[in-house]
Amino acid sequence: xxxxxxxxKAAKGVAVLVLLCLVLVPxxxxxxxxxxxxxxxxxxxxxxxxxxxxxxxAYENILSGGIVTKALGVSIGIxxxxxxxxxxxxxxxxxxxxxxxxxxxxxxxxxxxxTFLFPPGMIPAFLLVKGLGLMDTYAAVIAPVLIxxxxxxxxxxxxxxxPEELYxxxxxxxxxxxxxxxxxxxxxxxxxxxxxxxxxAVSYWNAWFTASIYLESGHWPLSQVLRTYVIGGAxxxxxxxxxxxxxxxxxxxxxxxxxxxxVPILLVYPFLQKYFTKGVLTGAIKS
Amino acid sequence: MPTVAxxxxxxxxxxPPGGPQTGPKTKNSPRYAGWKRFRSxxxxxxxxxxxxxxxxxxxxxxFVGNVVAFxxxxxxxxxxxxxxxxxxxxxxxxxxxxFWHATWNTLYIAVLQLTFYFPxxxxxxxxxxxxxxxxxxxxxxxVVYLPHFxxxxxxxxxxxxxxxxxxxxxxxxxxxxxxxxxxxxxxxAYRPLVVAEVIWKDAGWGTIIFLAALMQVDEQQxxxxxxxxxxxxxxxxxxxxxxxxxxxxxxxxxxxxDILSVGFEQMLLQRQSVGPEVGEVLDTFxxxxxxxxxxxxxxxxxxxxxxxxxALLVFVANRIAHKLGEQGVxx
Numbered sequence: 097x098x099x100x101x102x103x104x105k106a107a108k109g110v111a112v113l114v115l116l117c118l119v120l121v122p123x124x125x126x127x128x129x130x131x132x133x134x135x136x137x138x139x140x141x142x143x144x145x146x147x148x149x150x151x152x153x154a155y156e157n158i159l160s161g162g163i164v165t166k167a168l169g170v171s172i173g174i175x176x177x178x179x180x181x182x183x184x185x186x187x188x189x190x191x192x193x194x195x196x197x198x199x200x201x202x203x204x205x206x207x208x209x210x211t212f213l214f215p216p217g218m219i220p221a222f223l224l225v226k227g228l229g230l231m232d233t234y235a236a237v238i239a240p241v242l243i244x245x246x247x248x249x250x251x252x253x254x255x256x257x258x259p260e261e262l263y264x265x266x267x268x269x270x271x272x273x274x275x276x277x278x279x280x281x282x283x284x285x286x287x288x289x290x291x292x293x294x295x296x297a298v299s300y301w302n303a304w305f306t307a308s309i310y311l312e313s314g315h316w317p318l319s320q321v322l323r324t325y326v327i328g329g330a331x332x333x334x335x336x337x338x339x340x341x342x343x344x345x346x347x348x349x350x351x352x353x354x355x356x357x358x359v360p361i362l363l364v365y366p367f368l369q370k371y372f373t374k375g376v377l378t379g380a381i382k383s
Numbered sequence: 384m385p386t387v388a389x390x391x392x393x394x395x396x397x398x399p400p401g402g403p404q405t406g407p408k409t410k411n412s413p414r415y416a417g418w419k420r421f422r423s424x425x426x427x428x429x430x431x432x433x434x435x436x437x438x439x440x441x442x443x444x445x446f447v448g449n450v451v452a453f454x455x456x457x458x459x460x461x462x463x464x465x466x467x468x469x470x471x472x473x474x475x476x477x478x479x480x481x482f483w484h485a486t487w488n489t490l491y492i493a494v495l496q497l498t499f500y501f502p503x504x505x506x507x508x509x510x511x512x513x514x515x516x517x518x519x520x521x522x523x524x525x526v527v528y529l530p531h532f533x534x535x536x537x538x539x540x541x542x543x544x545x546x547x548x549x550x551x552x553x554x555x556x557x558x559x560x561x562x563x564x565x566x567x568x569x570x571x572a573y574r575p576l577v578v579a580e581v582i583w584k585d586a587g588w589g590t591i592i593f594l595a596a597l598m599q600v601d602e603q604q605x606x607x608x609x610x611x612x613x614x615x616x617x618x619x620x621x622x623x624x625x626x627x628x629x630x631x632x633x634x635x636x637x638x639x640x641d642i643l644s645v646g647f648e649q650m651l652l653q654r655q656s657v658g659p660e661v662g663e664v665l666d667t668f669x670x671x672x673x674x675x676x677x678x679x680x681x682x683x684x685x686x687x688x689x690x691x692x693x694a695l696l697v698f699v700a701n702r703i704a705h706k707l708g709e710q711g712v713x714x
Contacts, residue, residue: 116526119529129544143551207443220448239441273430301534302532326540354537357534358537
């Protein structure tokens with residue numbers, strides 16, 4: 097193919113630069129503002145592109161007890177417990193459905209896939225959680241989303257990809273279904289389990305709507321705190337936040353909360369990124 | 384499955400004459416084969432239990448709750464004790480201007496998204512695909528995928544910080560002596576704002592599927608076209624576009640089937656900043672009527688209606704795709 101013209105090259109370069117700035121500049125502003133001093137933020141009209149004297153004041157304040165500290169603990173708890181439960185249930189069902197000739201395998205698979213087409217709807221889901229007595233319990237934000245059909249299909253596909261000879265060899269050595277699952281299928285699927293686990297973790301960490309309708313204010317995760325104090329603009333002085341000896345401007349505090357909610361995603365992101373293209377595509381083809 | 388089918392015909396032949404013909408314990412009978420298969424699958428069946436219980440309770444069990452759409456829900460009487468009202472909730476809904484208003488807003492935003500969001504991932508994918516440096520391409524990919532993993536709460540908060548009257552954009556405009564713009568909380572700017580948010584969050588992620596399709600295009604086709612004297616535009620039109628057409632059609636169908644949904648969390652988070660006039664969509668209508676307003680049966684009727692129309696739309700869109708000779712979502 098002929099060489100691209102310099103004009104085309106320059107245009108591409110500009111386009112890429114604009115793209116990168118559009119995504120990255122908001123992050124930079126948030127992080128910078130959260131690290132700036134109170135005075136500087138006020139003087140600059142509410143935000144800072146690069147703090148002249150960075151300080152961790154805002155973080156110290158919100159992490160030394162009070163609403164944000166509690167919410168951080170709740171978010172971590174929901175994410176860890178939810179991810180473990182989801183991963184365990186998804187892996188068990190996916191493995192059972194991946195074995196050829198399992199009794200009832202086909203009807204169960206149909207029952208599961210059908211839910212993809214007809215979700216129950218918001219009101220019935222709400223009534224069920226209420227009817228089961230799960231209001232204001234952490235189970236209300238985990239149980240209704242325990243298994244994601246997409247993740248199930250991805251894992252099942254992965255288990256099916258394990259060579260049948262390996263299962264056969266284990267069976268000849270006297271291993272039952274449980275032993276082949278535990279000693280063969282799971283160890284061979286570490287990468288797939290990691291990806292599915294990360295997907296679950298991200299969705300539990302990000303969950304907002306269920307938390308906002310099912311949990312009372314004392315049990316709020318970070319997402320709902322963010323919604324109330326940053327988006328809703330509730331006065332931080334009215335809350336437990338001020339008890340922590342608040343001295344920084346609300347703006348720096350708000351940005352610090354935003355950063356704390358974002359950082360875990362940024363931390364797991366490189367691992368996610370390594371695998372998701374593959375995972376998403378196999379899943380998309382299967383379904 | 385095949386083994387069972389094979390055993391079936393000789394089951395009757397093999398049974399000794401005069402002996403018991405059927406019954407669960409008779410060897411070689413089909414029911415015995417099923418029983419044997421059940422016995423040998425018992426560990427796997429146990430592994431299925433938690434997952435199956437989950438789907439039965441939280442999907443099918445919850446689905447049954449849709450009967451409330453045909454009732455006047457009374458929280459004290461409960462779901463089963465409440466009065467039946469037949470299609471009362473539905474006829475009330477069809478006469479409710481608020482419902483039609485929410486429907487209009489939903490379709491309006493969905494069409495805006497279809498027009499302004501839909502081409503963006505394709506454009507970014509073409510740009511990324513044309514980058515010659517692998518390293519640069521991977522770096523840009525990593526950056527543009529990132530916003531997809533942030534929650535809507537974070538994305539909405541970010542947009543507020545950047546676009547509010549004291550935010551980044553307006554202080555920049557103010558400092559440069561330009562007109563400031565009123566975006567956050569301005570009903571006139573709400574629809575473009577929510578479309579911009581969707582683009583920021585998901586356009587990068589949306590490139591994955593187009594990039595995969597672009598990778599599959601045979602390099603030789605481009606070379607052949609170039610030798611025949613086709614310039615970049617004609618190569619794009621005659622080689623690139625036809626090869627990604629099936630995936631474009633597929634995505635359009637999926638979006639069309641889902642046209643009554645426009646990002647529930649995103650809309651709910653910002654509804655109050657502009658009010659129901661422009662901020663109410665079908666999902667927030669259901670939420671506001673049912674969970675905030677306590678008009679449960681009515682809200683469930685609206686939700687059920689939306690679900691049924693959605694399913695119908697998927698079906699119709701799929702038929703159209705088949706008529707056009709494309710694959711569609713299902714066969």
